[in-house]
Amino acid sequence: MKQTKKAQFTPILVAPSQVIKGEKILGESLGAIASLGKRPLIIGGEKTESLIKREIKPILEQFNLFLSKYSPDCSETSLKTLKAQVSEHKSDFIIGVGGGKALDTAKLVANQCNLPVVTIPTSGATCAAWTALSNVYTDKGGFLYDVPLSKSPDLLILDYELIKTAPNRTLIAGIGDALAKWYEASISSGHSQATLTIAAVQQGRILRDILLQKGVTGVQNPGGEEWKEVVDATVLLAGVIGGLGGANCRTVAAHAVHNGLTHLQSDYYTLHGEKVAYGILVQLRLEEMVQNNQLAISAREQLLKFYSEIGLPQSLEDLGLAKVTLSELRNCAEWICKSDSDIHRLPFRVTPEQLIAAMVSTKVKSLVK
Numbered sequence: 001m002k003q004t005k006k007a008q009f010t011p012i013l014v015a016p017s018q019v020i021k022g023e024k025i026l027g028e029s030l031g032a033i034a035s036l037g038k039r040p041l042i043i044g045g046e047k048t049e050s051l052i053k054r055e056i057k058p059i060l061e062q063f064n065l066f067l068s069k070y071s072p073d074c075s076e077t078s079l080k081t082l083k084a085q086v087s088e089h090k091s092d093f094i095i096g097v098g099g100g101k102a103l104d105t106a107k108l109v110a111n112q113c114n115l116p117v118v119t120i121p122t123s124g125a126t127c128a129a130w131t132a133l134s135n136v137y138t139d140k141g142g143f144l145y146d147v148p149l150s151k152s153p154d155l156l157i158l159d160y161e162l163i164k165t166a167p168n169r170t171l172i173a174g175i176g177d178a179l180a181k182w183y184e185a186s187i188s189s190g191h192s193q194a195t196l197t198i199a200a201v202q203q204g205r206i207l208r209d210i211l212l213q214k215g216v217t218g219v220q221n222p223g224g225e226e227w228k229e230v231v232d233a234t235v236l237l238a239g240v241i242g243g244l245g246g247a248n249c250r251t252v253a254a255h256a257v258h259n260g261l262t263h264l265q266s267d268y269y270t271l272h273g274e275k276v277a278y279g280i281l282v283q284l285r286l287e288e289m290v291q292n293n294q295l296a297i298s299a300r301e302q303l304l305k306f307y308s309e310i311g312l313p314q315s316l317e318d319l320g321l322a323k324v325t326l327s328e329l330r331n332c333a334e335w336i337c338k339s340d341s342d343i344h345r346l347p348f349r350v351t352p353e354q355l356i357a358a359m360v361s362t363k364v365k366s367l368v369k
């Protein structure tokens with residue numbers, strides 16, 4: 001008998017199966033949620049717990065609810081506890097409510113238990129509600145690795161009313177994270193001629209332009225039209241780019257710097273997107289220093305101006321890391337430069353010495369004009 005060869009393919013995971021967005025639409029989404037099961041496990045964070053009880057629980061009362069936290073972090077310890085709760089409670093689907101880490105945990109638990117997942121973001125800080133990817137951290141919040149998931153979320157509910165309850169700072173951080181799409185995807189895609197990759201990179205440029213145009217006025221007026229457009233950009237469009245680009249549009253130095261900073265003991269002030277925003281400046285600085293890249297110089301100057309208008313960090317001092325010692329910085333730079341780091345997607349070699357020099361000079365004025 002002739003054996004048929006099993007097809008090898010990578011699924012294209014562009015988007016969640018269903019996206020519902022609008023103001024106060026959570027109540028109207030009950031039918032869509034109910035189509036996924038009867039016994040959801042709701043996963044949220046410390047800060048979202050009261051929000052879940054106040055806003056979400058009354059709406060979902062018809063379900064056999066079980067609430068859980070992803071404490072201490074989106075870590076292997078939490079994943080183990082939550083998976084045990086899934087089988088104990090006989091949960092048939094997962095609802096993630098909260099910021100990036102809560103949603104990453106919910107998606108990963110659902111993936112590992114082969115269950116449907118609903119994502120309900122409560123801030124515009126990341127595109128985690130959209131993507132088929134989760135980051136795993138240590139119990140203390142140090143970045144460990146990312147996990148590509150076998151499918152995108154089954155349902156994403158973007159309720160602007162919930163996003164509005166989050167501090168403005170979270171949306172500003174989301175802008176920093178979303179800006180990185182252009183600076184990282186345009187490098188990691190290399191000279192790819194693949195249609196979907198080109199589309200993803202160009203969407204990254206459009207995303208950056210929308211944020212540069214509407215970011216400042218958007219964050220000044222929470223709930224307003226421009227604010228909603230900025231939320232759509234950070235939560236939805238940033239996710240589209242990750243979905244379209246897939247493995248060809250991965251993170252580069254900006255996220256590698258973020259990942260390294262999470263291992264500093266004194267890193268407890270800042271949000272993901274704030275560290276990534278600073279990481280973009282470090283990446284551009286490396287391109288200037290190593291390649292004498294003139295485009296990187298003007299891009300960094302443009303971003304420094306934008307960061308000061310919107311309130312994104314431009315330096316280690318702005319990240320609350322003014323007192324970091326040289327040896328801590330050196331350990332951090334060595335961690336960022338380890339052989340499997342995303343920083344090596346840059347088209348040139350980076351040493352810890354070069355990286356330290358870039359990390360401490362993100363605000364330096366360029367002499368070349």
Ligand SMILES: [Zn+2]
Pocket residue numbers: 126177255272276
């Ligand atoms: Zn990110």
